[in-house]
Amino acid sequence: LTLLGLGFLLGLRHAFEADHAAAVAALASCSHSVGETVRQGIAWGIGHALTLFLFCSVVLSLNSMVPERVALALEMAVGVMLIGLGLDVWRRIRRDRLHVHIHEHEAGKSHIHIHAHRNETDRAQHQHAHQIPYRALLVGMTHGMAGSAALILLTLHATPSIALALTYIIVFGLGSILGMATLSLAIAIPLRRSARSFAWAYDGVQIAIGGISVFLGASMLYTQGSEFLG
DSSP states (O other): OHHHHHHHHHHHHHTTSHHHHHHHHHHHTTOSSHHHHHHHHHHHHHHHHHHHHHHHHHHHHTTOOOOHHHHHHHHHHHHHHHHHHHHHHHHHHHHTOEEEEEEEOTTSOEEEEEEETHHHHHHHHGGGTTSOOHHHHHHHHHHHHHHHHHHHHHHHHHOSSHHHHHHHHHHHHHHHHHHHHHHHHHHHHHHHHHHHHOHHHHHHHHHHHHHHHHHHHHHHHHHHHHHHTO
């Protein structure tokens, strides 16, 4: 029980790693509500846990380890994914750009009207808000594959049997689901409030989220790519 409790806490902590937080923040930037953001976080956690369990089950059953080059390639795939998520955030900012129009009336008076495409795209996409967040699920699965090598190594040293090892991985996955749901909530609340009250701050936060995601992805790609190429 102590070992499984530790696994749950490690899974909870695992969700807060920088590349995971960057991915969920990028996903949250296109959400339409706090609830949708939390659902995306839970979907990430489910995808992450599912891939970890399946991947680790196969490797542990074969009594082998993930080859180092395969593990590096999976980490590089996460880097590419983070770059893609960051660029997508910037693409949406450009799509939702503000337009300023000057309206003139017959009396010679004029006023400035600011129009944003964001409201139009939000209305167009609102009908998809309650569907299963497959994108977040896929991102979580990619992270799960990349993290499987380290988890397998940790599990082999910590558990005396395959059955306990698989139970440990399940509990670890449950911890990561809870951790990501909590992180998503922490990201969603200030992001939604800034969207309602301070459009300039909301756009600034989105630009920063995209930049951090691209930076972390590029750093992972460079670091893991250097090791992969020897």
